[in-house]
Amino acid sequence: MMTEGKPDLLTQRIKQAAEVIAVSSPVIALTGAGISVESGIPDFRGKNGLWSKYDPARYATIDAFLSDPVEVWNMLREMDELVLAAKPNPAHTALGILEKKGFLQHIITQNIDNLHQAGGSLNVIEYHGNCSTLSCLSCNRRYSMEEKRHEYLPTCECGRILKPDIVFFGEGIPEEVLNLSFDIARKARVLLIIGTSAQVSPANTIPVVASKNNARVIEINKEKTWLTEQLTDIFLEGGAGDIVSGLLKEIIKTGA
Ligand SMILES: [Zn+2]
Known part of the structure; x- marks a missing residue:
């Protein structure tokens, strides 16, 4: 019975996050290994x-x-x-739909698996390249x-x-990719963090830059990270597939 209140709190927070996303622009997402685990790619x-x-x-x-x-x-x-x-999972496809509907402007990903593009996203910045x-x-x-x-x-x-x-270890991230992602982070009004503990440089600086420039930070992770206490405004605890598709439903309701 201890966990009975938990889903309600999560549902409430998803609604709250959806309301923020629906009225803000630009909205960007920073994604990591956690979003592709449900597609069969272990971290x-x-x-x-x-x-x-x-x-x-x-x-x-x-x-x-x-x-x-x-x-x-x-x-x-x-x-x-x-x-x-691997096939795109509901988190990838929900992000693709959010972009098409104008609720999401950019994705910055640390993944190399091409699943955002396969899920319908067009504006994808790949920190670590792409193995296709x-x-x-x-x-x-x-x-x-x-x-x-x-x-x-x-x-x-x-x-x-x-x-x-x-991008192999010991190789630099292309400068235009870095510049573009910092520029996007500075301008963001909302940053969605999905499936990453943002510990690896330079992905770890994106939340700091966005937050300093007054972006609201919405974090979707299975566990708390260093971001949760320090930067996150709304923490949505759980798997990316469920939560991002839940967000999509709420945003469409709110935005309609
Ligand atoms: Zn050659």
Whole structure:
């Protein structure tokens, strides 16, 4: 009986968050691994994540890729299998609908899985790139993963092993991506934080920048994070799929 009051509080908070979103613009979202877990991609850092099997120091740094791309492709093939099998979940599709209806202007994501785009979102800024394309570090030719997937070691026509367009550890985030995301964060009136504890730089600075510039911060996470006490205005505790689709329903009611 202890938890009986909890769903009511959550429902109340979802209504409250929906009211804020419906009357504010621009609204932006910062997303992380937690939004893709329900799509079948375990958090890389979590218990069943890719990094429990592949030491990121040996498989996910740019130095590792440059010195032994053949070894690193063992990890990349597994990453590709995970992403290929994943479908957008109700959180991704609800965000896509919110954007189409004009209630959400931008998504900044730390994920590389392309699921926001698959869920219908157009304005997606990808901090860590996207594994659906590959580039040659020698001649800069680009390929889609789809056309190269049948190759055990996807190789450029110039002969070099290709690298997915994801940001490896030790690589910088492209400057235009950084500038654009800070600009968006400064202007945001509402920041939705979904499925991320925002601990990794530079994603951890986005909530600070938005909040300093008076954005309301709505956090959707399964557990409290450092943000919850320090920056969050409305904390919606739970899985992204349920909560974001609940928000969508309320926003449509409120906005109509
Ligand atoms: Zn090449």
